Amino acid sequence: MSDTTELLRTPLTSLNVALGGKMVDFAGYEMPVQFPDGVMKEHLHTRAKAGLFDVSHMGQVILRPKSSRYEDAALALERLVPVDVLGLKPGRQRYGLFTDAKGGILDDLMFANRGDHLFVVVNAACKAQDLAHMRAHLSDACEIEEQTGRGLIALQGPAAEAALARLAPEAAEMAFMEVRDMALAGAHCIVSRSGYSGEDGYEISVPGDKAVDLTETLLENPDVRPIGLGARDSLRLEAGLCLYGNDIDTTSTPVAAALEWAVQKVRRNGGARAGGFPGADVILPEFDKGAARRRVGIAPEGRAPMRAGTELFFGEGDSTPVGRITSGGFGPSAEAPVAMGYVAARLAEPGTRLFAELRGKRLPVAVATLPFITPRYKR
Amino acid sequence: MLKFTEDHEWLNVAGDIATVGITDHAVEQLGDLVFIDLPEVGAQLGKGDAAATLESVKAASDVYCPLDGEIVEVNEAIVNDPSIVNADAQGAGWFFRLKLANAADAEGLMDEAAYKAMVE
Numbered sequence: 001m002s003d004t005t006e007l008l009r010t011p012l013t014s015l016n017v018a019l020g021g022k023m024v025d026f027a028g029y030e031m032p033v034q035f036p037d038g039v040m041k042e043h044l045h046t047r048a049k050a051g052l053f054d055v056s057h058m059g060q061v062i063l064r065p066k067s068s069r070y071e072d073a074a075l076a077l078e079r080l081v082p083v084d085v086l087g088l089k090p091g092r093q094r095y096g097l098f099t100d101a102k103g104g105i106l107d108d109l110m111f112a113n114r115g116d117h118l119f120v121v122v123n124a125a126c127k128a129q130d131l132a133h134m135r136a137h138l139s140d141a142c143e144i145e146e147q148t149g150r151g152l153i154a155l156q157g158p159a160a161e162a163a164l165a166r167l168a169p170e171a172a173e174m175a176f177m178e179v180r181d182m183a184l185a186g187a188h189c190i191v192s193r194s195g196y197s198g199e200d201g202y203e204i205s206v207p208g209d210k211a212v213d214l215t216e217t218l219l220e221n222p223d224v225r226p227i228g229l230g231a232r233d234s235l236r237l238e239a240g241l242c243l244y245g246n247d248i249d250t251t252s253t254p255v256a257a258a259l260e261w262a263v264q265k266v267r268r269n270g271g272a273r274a275g276g277f278p279g280a281d282v283i284l285p286e287f288d289k290g291a292a293r294r295r296v297g298i299a300p301e302g303r304a305p306m307r308a309g310t311e312l313f314f315g316e317g318d319s320t321p322v323g324r325i326t327s328g329g330f331g332p333s334a335e336a337p338v339a340m341g342y343v344a345a346r347l348a349e350p351g352t353r354l355f356a357e358l359r360g361k362r363l364p365v366a367v368a369t370l371p372f373i374t375p376r377y378k379r
Numbered sequence: 380m381l382k383f384t385e386d387h388e389w390l391n392v393a394g395d396i397a398t399v400g401i402t403d404h405a406v407e408q409l410g411d412l413v414f415i416d417l418p419e420v421g422a423q424l425g426k427g428d429a430a431a432t433l434e435s436v437k438a439a440s441d442v443y444c445p446l447d448g449e450i451v452e453v454n455e456a457i458v459n460d461p462s463i464v465n466a467d468a469q470g471a472g473w474f475f476r477l478k479l480a481n482a483a484d485a486e487g488l489m490d491e492a493a494y495k496a497m498v499e
Contacts, residue, residue: 039436040411230410230436303414305434330413330436337414359432 010056011151011211019219019226026229027124029057034228042231043332046197047373050157051227051235052218059127060147060205063118063138073118076141077111080133082254082277084264088113093177093192095262097254098133103282104250105257106133108242110203112179112192118142119179119190121152121203123244151211156201156235158376159223164191164202167217171202176378185217186210197232198239198375238331238338240297240370246308247295247326247340253283256291256342258370263287294348297368298325298339298356304363305330305337306356312343313355316362322347322354334372343367382485383494384445389469395482399445400473401433401464404498409435412461417453417475424448424477426484431474433461445488447480 007030010016017023021032032054034042045051065073074085083096090113098106107126112119122130134144155164164171167184174180174193182191187210195201206214218224233243242248248257265271269284277283300306305328312323328339347354352367380392387405390397406412414434424430424444431442453475457463464472479485489497 033437034410038411040413234436304416305414305439307439330434332436 008057010054011208012054012056012153012215015212015215016054016226021226021228024229027057029124031057032226032228034230035226037225039228039230039234040332042225042227043234045225046157046227046231046235047199047333048157049223049225050155050159050163050201050221051197051231052215052224053154053156053227053232054151054215055154055203056151056211057124058152059120059122059124059130060150060152061120061122061131061134062143062145062147063120063134064143064145065117065141066143067141068116070113070116070118073142074113076138077118078267078273078276080137080277081109082263082267082280082283084266084273085111085118086273087264087266090115091179093179093194097248097259097262098130099254099277099279099283100250101278102250103253103279103286105244105248105252105254106130106250108244108248110192110194114179114190119205125245147205149208151206151208153204153206153211153215153218154195154197154201155204155218155224156195156197156199158200160199160201161378163218163221163224166221174202174378176200185214187214189214193378196239196241197235198241198371198373199235200376200378233327234329234332237327237329237340238334238372239375240340240372242295243327252295252342253279253286253291255283255286256293256295258295260287290345292345293323293342294345295326295340295342296348296350297370297372298328298341298354299366299368299372300337300339300356301364301366303337304358306339306358306363306365310339310341310356310358312341312365313357313362314347316355318355325356331372338372339365340370380485381491382488383491384443384488385497386443386445387498388442388445390445390485390488392479392482392485395479396451397446397448397477397479397485398473399430399442399475399477401442401468402494402498403468406465406468406472409433409437409440411436412464415457415461415464415474417455417458418450420450420453422450424450433464442474444477446477446484448477449480450475451478452476
């Protein structure tokens with residue numbers, strides 16, 4: 001058992017323990033890896049009904065423009081991300097990437113246009129570094145306010161809409177990636193229709209002192225079960241979504257990571273605000289010439305799961321790897337092992353047969369189209 | 380005669396044949412099993428050799444051969460449906476049967492009380 005005495009807690013840690021969560025160290029926080037249902041049932045329940053995840057360890061940050069004009073905060077953030085922040089409409093959220101001077105990815109994030117400010121959510125493991133990065137580069141234009149007092153809950157799955165609409169009927173009206181202020185169980189919440197499971201659902205930012213009340217209210221609904229980080233990982237893997245630190249990091253560019261969709265045309269060569277972010281000289285040419293390697297799905301042909309670090313070979317007897325798995329495991333909904341990783345660009349075509357080295361054996365795999373499931377985002 | 384190892388395996392020994400599996404405690408730690416690779420029938424294994432590989436939703440682990448012997452039967456049912464081990468680790472979820480090189484070797488393993496004391 002890991003020692004959890006020195007770990008940071010979220011507003012929901014005590015409740016997670018009371019619900020029978022098996023607590024582990026995740027990015028310095030005491031977090032539930034699973035509840036008594038276990039990873040497999042939790043995963044399948046989320047895809048069948050609704051799962052509730054404590055993601056309060058993630059960083060919530062407000063970028064408040066000193067001029068009080070959204071445009072000034074947006075243009076400031078555009079100095080750090082290859083993404084259209086200025087063109088994002090009020091009440092809308094978008095996925096983004098912090099890049100570095102070499103074109104690598106420092107973190108991925110979600111940001112929302114909240115009318116007079118930006119609301120940003122970053123990964124727990126990168127939180128301190130991201131805050132320092134934003135303070136160093138955005139302080140001329142913005143106040144950078146970490147929202148340490150707030151919890152963050154994800155409610156994911158086909159029953160999420162009905163579950164949240166019980167507390168606030170307007171939740172059902174929200175479009176995918178819409179963000180609204182909403183009163184939920186007496187708490188002033190910021191709700192986005194989004195998530196990281198491949199399912200429809202919501203992420204709910206809630207004042208820390210109301211987080212337990214709201215969670216307990218949601219869990220009164222038998223369709224809603226608490227879900228741990230284990231199932232969160234298998235859900236996002238089946239959905240083809242990147243885990244920062246595994247599937248994307250400072251050695252992967254947006255094009256290598258197959259995240260071209262996250263870089264809007266306005267920031268690419270020929271766009272009105274092309275470049276102007278770290279690593280643009282590396283990243284933008286790759287939209288024309290491609291990257292040397294590419295992130296793809298990997299479908300093992302047998303039953304054996306293949307984990308991060310498993311090397312991929314073109315020929316069964318080759319000694320030089322052509323790729324490596326960066327996330328992998330068993331996909332409970334796919335009912336098969338699933339993985340993603342990087343392969344040489346010439347081998348990135350779906351259906352390409354490769355061999356993975358597992359416990360000294362070379363086992364066949366196929367390059368696969370991501371995601372492994374059909375996403376059910378609200379449209 | 381029911382015996383246990385420090386690697387969380389159980390052995391049900393009848394004569395010189397030991398039926399081997401992993402304990403309820405091991406299964407609880409591993410979580411849902413999703414893949415099991417069993418040894419070949421006829422394999423001659425020494426004590427401590429890797430006999431089987433299993434994967435849970437969390438990680439891969441090895442099952443070690445608890446004593447010297449020959450694999451005489453394997454439980455194909457758990458290969459097709461690893462969840463049998465989660466449901467009944469110390470019954471229908473057995474892994475393999477081992478013909479012991481020296482039946483008396485089993486005497487030196489832990490009994491149930493000693494194993495329970497170890498995991499508590």
